[in-house]
Amino acid sequence: MTEAEESAAAEPGADAVAARPRKAAKAQLRVGRLVKAHGLKGGLKVELYTDDPKGRFTPGATFTLQVPESSPWHGKPLTVREFRFMNSHAVAFFEGVNDRSAAEELLRAILWIDEDAATAPAEDDAWYDHQLVGLAVVRDGVKIGEVTHVEHLPAQDLLIVKSKGREVMVPFVAAIVPEVDIAAGTVTVTPPAGLFEELVDDEPEAAETTAPSEPKATATDGTATDATAEAEPEAEPEAAADAPAASDRGDVPAE
Numbered sequence: 001m002t003e004a005e006e007s008a009a010a011e012p013g014a015d016a017v018a019a020r021p022r023k024a025a026k027a028q029l030r031v032g033r034l035v036k037a038h039g040l041k042g043g044l045k046v047e048l049y050t051d052d053p054k055g056r057f058t059p060g061a062t063f064t065l066q067v068p069e070s071s072p073w074h075g076k077p078l079t080v081r082e083f084r085f086m087n088s089h090a091v092a093f094f095e096g097v098n099d100r101s102a103a104e105e106l107l108r109a110i111l112w113i114d115e116d117a118a119t120a121p122a123e124d125d126a127w128y129d130h131q132l133v134g135l136a137v138v139r140d141g142v143k144i145g146e147v148t149h150v151e152h153l154p155a156q157d158l159l160i161v162k163s164k165g166r167e168v169m170v171p172f173v174a175a176i177v178p179e180v181d182i183a184a185g186t187v188t189v190t191p192p193a194g195l196f197e198e199l200v201d202d203e204p205e206a207a208e209t210t211a212p213s214e215p216k217a218t219a220t221d222g223t224a225t226d227a228t229a230e231a232e233p234e235a236e237p238e239a240a241a242d243a244p245a246a247s248d249r250g251d252v253p254a255e
Helices: 003-008 100-104 226-231 237-242
Strands: 026-038 043-048 062-066 077-086 089-094 110-116 136-139 142-152 157-163 166-171 179-181 186-188
Touching: 026 089, 026 100, 136 157, 142 166
Parallel strands: 136 186
Antiparallel strands: 026 043, 026 110, 043 089, 062 077, 062 110, 077 089, 136 142, 142 157, 157 166, 179 186
């Protein structure tokens, strides 16, 4: 189930993850994904979707699982037993997951929690994924797309925007996304040229119409070309001996 479907599940009549009832005052938030078994005692590496992992993964914290219906964990909660970082990787241990075989049954499972909107911490320039999904993307007052989901990368987050039948990855930084208006349902963007459309060269290269240039009168070292030298009469030996000598770069002495 996609994030957009999860956001829609909060509305009356929609199906909830793990088919359990939802309260109107709560929103479900994705906080992580189980990506790899770790060790022999049931540990699992977690891809984090939260900036407060220690707060979310405290012992006793319980998650709703997004898993295939064929999974033995479908419809069951998952409770944290231990959480720690190992070689910069987040590793969690859960109740009832005591060996590697049990851990491998949970691979690719997505972890969700219920967040009370009334008690959620308010932060400037911080939004949950479900708040951003579905917002209209506006440039210069014109809608150009819609946020379909959010990608969380080590360097920065990306808004994935559906625009003109394709997905565009928009860096979620103030320079490109200066305003998010949840109440208005819009995200204002000031994208660089070419992000939402292909760049078009308005000035094609002009065909060369100029004729090849004539050889210059002097070479790069300042000496006369062969043609110039041939045009000048040879100096008499006696006159050349009395004339002042020119410099190596062919400079002519001032009179």
